[in-house]
Amino acid sequence: MTVDELLATYPRLWHMAMDGSWPSIERHGLLSTSALLDLYGYVGKKRHAIEAEHRPVSIPIETDGLPGAIVRDQKPMSDSALKKCLLDGLTPEDWYRLLNKKCFFWLSRKRLQRLLGARAYRADPQVVLTVDTASLFKANEKNVLLCPYNSGSTIMNPVKRGNDTFQTTADYDFATWRKARGKEQAVVELVITGGVPDIRNHVLAVHRVHEEKATPLWRKPGSSEDEGPYVKT
Template sequence: MDIQKFIISRPYLYHLTSSQNADNISSTKSLFSANTLIDMTNDESLQGVKRARRAEHQTIVIGENTFFLRDQRPISEKALAKCLTNNWSVGDFLFHLNDRVFMWPTLDRLWKHFTRYEQERPIIFRFSTSDIIEANPHVKFCRLNSGATRPSSYLGGIAPLRGAESFVVADQFDRQVRDVAEVTFENECKIAGPIWSSARPDGDFHQMN
């Protein structure tokens, strides 16, 4: 995939998070993966969280700051076990997910995620795709919603396959721009350029900085 074509076709990236995370994101100008936040606590008792499905939201305290990790309830561990490649275990793939920051490349994909958490009144951040990718050359792309494990009748009753090869750099993404489902960053995504926020995908986005 041509990265410049992607930037032109998808001028914005969207990130949904708990409204309680807004101040930390604005002040640090970074989005951190769950695994990175856990490492930042220096709390060895939390290491097991990296390879476990979060059934509920989880609070992470780092110094005077509190971060809220979203639950992973939509993931069925039973279904996930049936669609993994590379001889990975469920724990292997959950670690892989928890090692990433996720963004949505379109409002349509954002909507599907937003409706799951709408009652919690999350906050949506919008970023310039060109600014974010320039500041984060380690960006990788995924062709599917990596946390969706609903079985497909077209695939013989299992969810689409996923594993180490699910997240790839642009040059290895052998599909079209329209096929990018997730834009991801290992460990950390540095926020460059303006930050806009909204309470809803169809709401007004206001610049925060």
Template sequence: MDLQKFIKERPFLYHLTSERNAINIIKERTIYSANALIDMTGDQSLERIKRSRRIIHQEIRIGDNLFSLRDQKPISEKALGKCLTDNWSVGDFLYHLNDRVFMWPTLDRLWRHFNRYEQENPIIFRFSTHELLDANPHVKFCRLNSGATRANSYLGGKPPERGSNSFMPALLFEFAVREVAEVTFENKCVIDGPFWKSSRPDEIFVQVS
């Protein structure tokens, strides 16, 4: 995929999070993956979370700060087990997901995610694609909603396959810009430059800094 074409056609990336996490993101100008946050606690008892499906949001404490790890309810472990490649286990793929920061490349995809969590009054951040990718060259792209395992009638009732090749750098992503479903960053995503926040996709985004 032509990265410059992606930047031109998708000028903004969106991240949805809890109000508590938003405070820490603004303060540190960094978004950390679930695995990175767990490592920062220094609590070995939380290691199991990296390879387990979260059926509810889970709070963890790092120093004086509380962080919320979002639930993974859209994942059916039974369905996931039927569509994995590379001889991966369900735990392997869950670890792979928890190792990433996720962004949505379109308002349409943001709306789908927002509708599920609207009652929780989440915060939405909007970033300049160009500036975010400049600051985070380890970006990888995915052509499906990796955290959902809906059955596909064209695949005999199974979800689309997923595994080590689900997230690819632009040079290896052999699909059109319109087929990018998720933009992801391993471990963390550094915020360099101004960004904006809103409480809804259809409301005005206000500049944070």
């Protein structure tokens, strides 16, 4: 896949975060779980339980001098399902650690809306960041990887996954996936290893979403009111 294809096909990205997280994201950047645990000084058994084990529920974390934060659950995954679909000798712990080092963005507004409406999340308010793909990619090109499916879900019939699941833009077989699924669904996730400290530079709008109602929290000056989780009608 070429960079031009990526930017032309997916000019916007979306990230779903915990309710109330925007002030911290604005200050510290959008951090992976591992980077967030670094910031909060988590080590040892407390860190292992969050970073290397399945999280059936969201976990609050805290430290002196910083506001409390919440690490999101991993309800769509399970150890038993991962054992059936992992390749390359990977264990569930390996997969949790791998995912926890990355920040995730949806390339399809429909997939975002599906997640917002999922039974596990629809009752609770969420924060959605709408991101300019070109701006984010230019600043983080060396850390961008693409994935053809939801790497954090093993619901139903989990697809095989391993060391080659996340690929660089140049290595990603866009033509094959486009033929199989259509252009919009040819790439499912864009991930950035570590995090995006300057995420505010790339965000076009931030909304608090609850019961399919999106309330603006912040908008980049000059950006369209259509930037967000739902298209205005």
